[in-house]
Amino acid sequence: MSGLAAGIRSAYYDQKVCILERHNTIGGLNSFYRLRGRNYDVGLHAVTNFTPRGTRRGPFARLLRQLRLTWDDFGLSPQLMSSISFPNVELTFDNNIDLLRSEVARAFPQQIDNFEKLMDSLIDYDDLEQSHFELSTRERLSEVITDPLLIEMILCPVMWYGNPREHDMDYGQFCIMFRALFLEGLARPFDGVRLILRKLVRKFRELGGELKLRTGVQQIKIENGRAVGVILDCGDEMSGKNILSSVGAVETFRLCDDKDITHVHKTGQLSFIEAISTLDTYPAKLGHDKTIIFFNDSDTFHWQRPLDDLCDVRTGVICTPNNYCYDVSDGELPDGIMRITALADFNRWKNLNEDDYDRQKDIWFNKVVNSATKFAPDYREHTIDTDMFTPQTIQRFTSHDNGAVYGATRKWFDGTTNFNNLFLCGTDQGFVGIVGSIISGISMANHHLLRGD
Amino acid sequence: MTPAEISDAVLDILATINPDEDLSSLDDEQEFRDQLEMDSMDFLDIVMELRKRYRVQVPEEDYEHLVSMAKTVAYLEPQMKDISA
Numbered sequence: 001m002s003g004l005a006a007g008i009r010s011a012y013y014d015q016k017v018c019i020l021e022r023h024n025t026i027g028g029l030n031s032f033y034r035l036r037g038r039n040y041d042v043g044l045h046a047v048t049n050f051t052p053r054g055t056r057r058g059p060f061a062r063l064l065r066q067l068r069l070t071w072d073d074f075g076l077s078p079q080l081m082s083s084i085s086f087p088n089v090e091l092t093f094d095n096n097i098d099l100l101r102s103e104v105a106r107a108f109p110q111q112i113d114n115f116e117k118l119m120d121s122l123i124d125y126d127d128l129e130q131s132h133f134e135l136s137t138r139e140r141l142s143e144v145i146t147d148p149l150l151i152e153m154i155l156c157p158v159m160w161y162g163n164p165r166e167h168d169m170d171y172g173q174f175c176i177m178f179r180a181l182f183l184e185g186l187a188r189p190f191d192g193v194r195l196i197l198r199k200l201v202r203k204f205r206e207l208g209g210e211l212k213l214r215t216g217v218q219q220i221k222i223e224n225g226r227a228v229g230v231i232l233d234c235g236d237e238m239s240g241k242n243i244l245s246s247v248g249a250v251e252t253f254r255l256c257d258d259k260d261i262t263h264v265h266k267t268g269q270l271s272f273i274e275a276i277s278t279l280d281t282y283p284a285k286l287g288h289d290k291t292i293i294f295f296n297d298s299d300t301f302h303w304q305r306p307l308d309d310l311c312d313v314r315t316g317v318i319c320t321p322n323n324y325c326y327d328v329s330d331g332e333l334p335d336g337i338m339r340i341t342a343l344a345d346f347n348r349w350k351n352l353n354e355d356d357y358d359r360q361k362d363i364w365f366n367k368v369v370n371s372a373t374k375f376a377p378d379y380r381e382h383t384i385d386t387d388m389f390t391p392q393t394i395q396r397f398t399s400h401d402n403g404a405v406y407g408a409t410r411k412w413f414d415g416t417t418n419f420n421n422l423f424l425c426g427t428d429q430g431f432v433g434i435v436g437s438i439i440s441g442i443s444m445a446n447h448h449l450l451r452g453d
Numbered sequence: 454m455t456p457a458e459i460s461d462a463v464l465d466i467l468a469t470i471n472p473d474e475d476l477s478s479l480d481d482e483q484e485f486r487d488q489l490e491m492d493s494m495d496f497l498d499i500v501m502e503l504r505k506r507y508r509v510q511v512p513e514e515d516y517e518h519l520v521s522m523a524k525t526v527a528y529l530e531p532q533m534k535d536i537s538a
Binding site for chain 1: 473490493494495497
């Protein structure tokens with residue numbers, strides 16, 4: 001997605017652009033597939049950073065202007081209501097921050113002033129710099145908020161939707177995600193992520209851009225300190241003036257045969273499983289009215305790779321694509337769908353043999369759904385079809401080492417590499433999510449491909 | 454191009470960048486940033502559109518001249534006066 005955005009910007013300003021995609025479909029993690037006659041989104045739970053029609057500020061408005069798209073092109077419908085659910089406390093929120101404010105005041109009356117202070121002190125997108133980006137979020141939060149439970153409850157959704165680091169979070173990333181989730185909001189196109197991808201591809205092609213599917217890159221060719229071109233999986237070579245890579249930072253350096261091993265320990269460790277159930281009824285009919293539930297089964301939120309098992313289902317995300325405020329003209333989605341995401345260990349999944357892999361998928365499907373139904377109505381008897389993705393699926397779609405959904409633990413804000421015409425975009429440049437990756441592509445094209453020609 | 458034609462050209466660029474914006478009440482003396490909530494990416498777009506449409510080059514150190522319509526037209530006039538509208 002970041003590559004498409006960078007491609008649109010560059011092609012619009014008359015550059016000759018070719019996008020290489022290894023898979024037979026586009027989108028990386030934000031992709032889609034069809035199985036047994038049903039459409040599924042891969043990554044998308046919700047588009048974050050949603051702002052209403054006519055809003056001029058914020059990343060979503062910015063990306064529309066930059067890509068010359070209209071608000072309607074994304075066809076976004078806002079969430080109904082979501083929640084952060086811990087054993088004895090629930091905080092609900094929607095796309096108006098006043099609901100979360102009142103919920104914090106209700107559940108944590110002693111903390112509401114501190115919560116306001118926290119919101120006042122968030123860094124604005126344009127003021128993010130590498131130096132304060134990497135401050136500890138846990139330290140910052142404990143300076144402002146004095147109830148540890150509220151800190152855990154704030155961290156849970158924010159980490160789930162964009163933290164590549166274990167245990168703690170870069171403060172810059174926290175500010176981005178807090179804004180994206182709570183001060184802006186959640187939405188979804190009725191037709192899922194495919195609608196957004198289709199619009200982006202059409203725009204790119206209209207501008208003369210070339211998109212090659214099933215065309216993987218096996219090596220970036222370096223000569224005299226410059227990236228002069230790529231060698232494709234099929235052995236053919238292509239040359240280019242500039243190369244923008246969305247495959248991940250460490251992964252890009254490896255393609256260059258860059259021996260600078262200081263990057264290696266930055267590889268992310270956090271990967272997910274997701275258990276998708278198709279139901280014979282709509283979740284609302286079972287009394288489930290939330291769009292997203294971020295749940296955690298104790299007062300302490302553990303954001304880490306599972307230490308001694310394939311998955312950790314103590315915390316997770318329940319996403320219900322039906323529960324958005326769709327336009328009346330859209331009608332209803334064809335089926336009820338419940339998607340449950342939990343933390344998973346890439347290596348343990350990778351080392352399973354084929355039989356064990358299938359068996360463990362069944363086992364963990366049941367465990368994760370069991371865990372989720374403590375926080376949402378039990379929908380199991382209504383299940384008519386299921387699917388599940390594992391860290392290996394994520395690696396296949398994203399090429400990220402370890403199936404790390406949010407990429408490396410440090411980010412390369414300026415997108416530069418050891419080679420002066422090779423740049424990074426996408427997850428490892430710093431912004432995550434659909435809007436984030438599009439913004440990443442736009443800003444890297446602006447900074448590195450379009451200036452000073 | 455006359456100053457009025459340059460002003461129209463810039464208006465047209467602003468309309469491309471901000472399709473949802475009503476530009477009819479734009480004040481030539483006031484800064485774009487205050488009237489249109491433009492950010493640095495939008496200013497880059499004015500520069501890029503000038504290059505794309507009129508082959509006019511604005512070096513980065515001159516971006517500061519593009520703050521309002523009056524100042525933009527004054528800055529562009531020497532470069533654009535020989536372009537036919």
